[in-house]
């Protein structure tokens with residue numbers, strides 16, 4: 001079992017990480033990546049990249065990943081969805097934010113649709129319930145401070161010539177680096193980045209999620225070409241660890257286990273030569289670590 005942080009500890013940690021993330025925007029050069037608004041550009045010289053998909057309150061899986069992928073040896077990229085669906089969401093938030101605070105230059109935290117702004121609500125949202133069961137009346141202060149911190153998370157990240165990373169999917173309309181950097185000020189674009197899912201049909205269709213769109217392989221191709229990168233690495237959908245789609249140009253990573261999905265396996269990516277990624281098949285075969 002994870003040790004439970006006190007309400008004060010969580011509030012203090014969230015406000016420290018919020019300040020740290022706001023500072024990153026001014027500083028631009030963060031170490032493992034450059035901070036460009038809502039976009040994080042991963043440095044060419046990063047030699048090992050670990051990419052983590054949805055955690056959704058599964059503290060056990062998070063602990064397993066952190067014990068194998070040390071931020072002192074790799075740049076850790078989290079694709080978001082830290083909270084909801086798992087009872088240990090508060091503990092997960094605490095561990096993830098602490099990893100960031102202790103390793104600011106080698107932990108990159110992205111936003112999932114469960115960490116989006118209040119204008120893009122998600123259901124069910126059981127995080128407040130789990131906070132209340134741990135902290136009683138103090139839950140609201142804890143919640144508020146964590147939500148403010150989440151507002152500062154990155155919406156997408158890029159390793160030039162190689163990979164585009166995002167929680168949901170690629171935008172269905174052309175979006176260059178400048179607009180990706182401003183995604184935090186463009187709710188329609190942010191919604192797509194956090195909510196979109198790939199489909200096997202061509203084109204764009206409404207999403208059964210009620211937010212974002214389904215996008216076809218043609219949309220992925222067009223977007224990858226426009227940014228001159230080879231693969232989309234994303235999370236957002238439950239699967240047995242990973243799933244390759246769109247002819248090897250997109251991979252889904254799912255990094256948690258247990259209720260309510262009961263996938264047999266979860267996975268993260270451990271990429272030892274991130275600049276030379278060929279396609280999603282290669283990522284699946286050489287870099288996916290199943291557990």
Ligand SMILES: [Mn+2]
Nearest residue numbers: 081112113236
């Ligand atoms: Mn999601």
